[in-house]
Amino acid sequence: MSIKAYESDTRPDWCPGCGDFGVLAAVKDALAALNIPPHNVVISSGIGCSSNFPGFIKTYGFHGLHGRPIPVAIGIKDANPNLTVLVTAGDGDEYGIGFNHMIHAARRNDDIKVIVMNNEIYGLTTGQLSPTSRLKQVTKTSPSGSIIYPLNPLAALIGDGATFVARGFSGQPKHLSMLIQEAIKHRGFALVDVLSPCVTWYDIYDEVRKLMYKLEDKGHNPTDFYAAMKAAKEEEKLPLGIFYRDETKPSFQEMLKEQIGDGRWASKSVTPLNSETLRELEYEFS
Amino acid sequence: MAQFESVQTRKSLLTGDEAVAHAVRQSNVDLVAAYPITPQTIIVERIADFAASGAFTGQFVPVESEHSAMSACIGGALAGARAFTATASQGLALMHEMLYAASGLRLPISMAIANRALNSPLNIHNDHTDVMGSIDSGWIQLFAENAEEAYDRVIQSFRIAEAVNLPVAVNLDGFTLTHSTEPVEMLSDEAVRGFVGRPPKRDSLMDEAPKSFGLMSLPDSYQFFKEDQSRATTGSGVTISQVEGEYAKLSGRDHGPLKIFGSGSKVMMVMLGSYAGTARTTARQMKNGGEQVGVISLGWLRPFPERQFLDALEGVETLMIMDRSVSYGAPAGPLASDVMSLLYRYGIKRKVIAVTYGLGGRGFLEEDAMKLFRYAEKSGPSFESFFFYGGE
Ligand SMILES: Cc1ncc(C[n+]2csc(CCOP(=O)(O)OP(=O)(O)O)c2C)c(N)n1
Ligand code: SF4
Ligand SMILES: [Mg+2]
Numbered sequence: 163m164s165i166k167a168y169e170s171d172t173r174p175d176w177c178p179g180c181g182d183f184g185v186l187a188a189v190k191d192a193l194a195a196l197n198i199p200p201h202n203v204v205i206s207s208g209i210g211c212s213s214n215f216p217g218f219i220k221t222y223g224f225h226g227l228h229g230r231p232i233p234v235a236i237g238i239k240d241a242n243p244n245l246t247v248l249v250t251a252g253d254g255d256e257y258g259i260g261f262n263h264m265i266h267a268a269r270r271n272d273d274i275k276v277i278v279m280n281n282e283i284y285g286l287t288t289g290q291l292s293p294t295s296r297l298k299q300v301t302k303t304s305p306s307g308s309i310i311y312p313l314n315p316l317a318a319l320i321g322d323g324a325t326f327v328a329r330g331f332s333g334q335p336k337h338l339s340m341l342i343q344e345a346i347k348h349r350g351f352a353l354v355d356v357l358s359p360c361v362t363w364y365d366i367y368d369e370v371r372k373l374m375y376k377l378e379d380k381g382h383n384p385t386d387f388y389a390a391m392k393a394a395k396e397e398e399k400l401p402l403g404i405f406y407r408d409e410t411k412p413s414f415q416e417m418l419k420e421q422i423g424d425g426r427w428a429s430k431s432v433t434p435l436n437s438e439t440l441r442e443l444e445y446e447f448s
Numbered sequence: 449m450a451q452f453e454s455v456q457t458r459k460s461l462l463t464g465d466e467a468v469a470h471a472v473r474q475s476n477v478d479l480v481a482a483y484p485i486t487p488q489t490i491i492v493e494r495i496a497d498f499a500a501s502g503a504f505t506g507q508f509v510p511v512e513s514e515h516s517a518m519s520a521c522i523g524g525a526l527a528g529a530r531a532f533t534a535t536a537s538q539g540l541a542l543m544h545e546m547l548y549a550a551s552g553l554r555l556p557i558s559m560a561i562a563n564r565a566l567n568s569p570l571n572i573h574n575d576h577t578d579v580m581g582s583i584d585s586g587w588i589q590l591f592a593e594n595a596e597e598a599y600d601r602v603i604q605s606f607r608i609a610e611a612v613n614l615p616v617a618v619n620l621d622g623f624t625l626t627h628s629t630e631p632v633e634m635l636s637d638e639a640v641r642g643f644v645g646r647p648p649k650r651d652s653l654m655d656e657a658p659k660s661f662g663l664m665s666l667p668d669s670y671q672f673f674k675e676d677q678s679r680a681t682t683g684s685g686v687t688i689s690q691v692e693g694e695y696a697k698l699s700g701r702d703h704g705p706l707k708i709f710g711s712g713s714k715v716m717m718v719m720l721g722s723y724a725g726t727a728r729t730t731a732r733q734m735k736n737g738g739e740q741v742g743v744i745s746l747g748w749l750r751p752f753p754e755r756q757f758l759d760a761l762e763g764v765e766t767l768m769i770m771d772r773s774v775s776y777g778a779p780a781g782p783l784a785s786d787v788m789s790l791l792y793r794y795g796i797k798r799k800v801i802a803v804t805y806g807l808g809g810r811g812f813l814e815e816d817a818m819k820l821f822r823y824a825e826k827s828g829p830s831f832e833s834f835f836f837y838g839g840e
Contacts, residue, residue, distance in 0.1 A: 209570075225570065227538060228538060229513070258512040258513070259512055259513040284484060287484045287485065288489070290484045290493070290510070291510050302484075302496065303484065303492060303493060303496045303510040304496070304510065305496055305499075305500035306499075
């Protein structure tokens with residue numbers, strides 16, 4: 163599949179240099195590499211600069227409410243397990259106001275792939291403290307420096323029982339595409355935390371470039387829970403790559419299928435409409 | 449930050465959001481818990497600045513959602529603090545269940561609502577669908593026409609809430625008021641501090657005798673609580689007027705339950721919020737040309753100022769009631785429904801034209817007001833309702 167198949171007519175409204183451009187390129191690249199036709203992909207988002215994502219790619223999309231894209235994605239996946247269901251949203255959306263949904267989706271091993279554009283700030287509302295903002299970080303709602311410890315989403319999710327946890331960088335779209343492909347191929351829930359700098363309100367490009375290294379270059383074993391936790395808690399350097407992967411647990415959708423059988427699903431695989439099926443549908447609903 | 453320090457007793461140029469932040473800074477508030485949302489954001493940011501510079505001495509807590517913001521205010525108020533938050537649109541919707549908890553617990557909490565449309569479709573602009581969705585949550589609901597009125601009403605809200613043991617919301621139109629710069633005559637810090645004082649001592653989690661709040665009430669008692677709450681809200685008008693009167697002595701400004709222009713005119717446009725100014729300017733011009741048109745601008749919606757509203761109907765033939773929110777499937781919009789049930793209750797007959805307008809930031813210009821006034825002057829005797837598209 164060519165990347166062109168996912169090109170949307172709408173140009174992103176992100177600031178020039180925003181990290182989210184790299185994420186968009188990586189998602190398109192990953193879908194193309196895996197040969198997933200656009201009409202079999204649904205992207206659910208919340209509210210934020212990053213959550214404008216579904217408008218800029220030609221797949222099905224739902225731009226919903228702040229913090230709520232995960233439960234919407236679960237509804238979509240449960241209604242039609244044949245779809246590839248992605249969530250694309252920001253750190254405020256996913257690690258703050260809507261974090262509870264992620265904990266439960268991970269625990270259930272719901273077969274959805276959550277891509278968080280983590281810029282450690284609320285971009286859209288112009289630069290307030292986010293759950294991943296650092297201690298002492300000066301933002302519009304922490305003018306004297308933050309006195310709130312940041313959330314460590316990777317450690318939290320690994321600890322919670324998530325079966326796939328990775329971190330990428332928007333400045334490395336090829337590597338990020340690889341992580342997203344692995345996430346999509348994974349059996350069940352996947353979190354891909356992406357350091358995606360906000361050049362307007364909190365630019366972390368230089369810092370990420372300086373501190374990053376790839377876990378796969380250091381012989382990291384992603385099936386080792388304790389090694390994954392250790393990497394997630396690393397503070398001096400910024401590891402990128404797949405922190406944790408557990409392929410032994412079936413997904414919620416797999417277990418549901420086993421419990422209630424196949425026939426209960428309303429949907430089949432979505433095929434593009436041709437004139438014949440269109441006529442059949444017209445007949446059925448006339 | 450420091451730029452605000454020198455403007456306390458002078459006429460200053462402030463946006464509605466800034467005016468609200470100053471009112472909070474001056475009002476001996478103990479706790480502000482808030483989450484940013486357009487167009488309320490500047491209120492929160494200014495309060496954070498004031499806290500950083502030492503100008504605001506209460507606690508400012510940047511929580512992770514509006515649900516948490518209202519919950520923190522409830523916790524703070526239970527512990528005896530004077531608590532404030534601000535929100536808009538989806539934020540108010542997310543607070544919904546806690547709004548009822550605040551009012552049912554009879555907690556004096558103040559809130560500013562920077563009115564904005566609700567999703568879907570996504571829209572960040574001004575209308576009243578957010579507050580109308582919460583109108584039955586047991587909060588006193590006040591409306592400001594301009595930044596100065598928002599400032600005044602927020603200061604008054606603390607006194608009102610603490611006197612009647614009910615939470616108070618002050619509504620100001622998103623962008624139109626929150627982001628437009630207007631002259632605001634601020635009172636001195638000392639004057640405001642003296643006016644609001646400290647919260648009176650009440651049953652709280654902080655006194656010597658341990659007690660528990662929020663326990664279950666079974667069918668034998670629940671309705672008694674609700675009747676009590678209903679009476680308290682209906683009866684709160686007396687206290688609100690007293691507080692407004694006292695404040696007027698200090699400031700020379702008495703906004704009252706409603707503002708009438710063109711008393712006794714044949715056609716009266718009934719409005720909420722900032723667009724009343726546009727209607728009034730138009731009515732003034734038309735009146736100069738000999739036309740019988742006027743405006744009733746409501747400053748209180750809950751409690752509904754029944755007596756004052758009825759007094760304003762003398763000589764009026766047609767009420768054109770302007771709703772910036774839809775009550776889907778209902779006989780009319782929420783404001784029109786309120787007015788019509790009031791008319792019915794007192795056996796008063798007036799022609800009612802229920803207009804839905806200004807949704808999602810759609811404008812309302814003087815020529816729109818004129819078009820509607822002219823229509824009302826000529827229209828027939830029975831009820832009418834329609835959507836009006838202005839602001840082109
Ligand atoms: C219930 C609710 N509260 C607040 C908002 C306002 N709001 C919109 S986006 C946002 C934060 C965005 O930050 P993030 O999710 O990190 O996305 P970014 O813009 O940084 O990509 C906020 C607070 C909202 N839309 N809904
Ligand atoms: S404000 Fe920041 S996050 Fe939003 S588009 Fe601009 S650079 Fe990106
Ligand atoms: Mg962000």
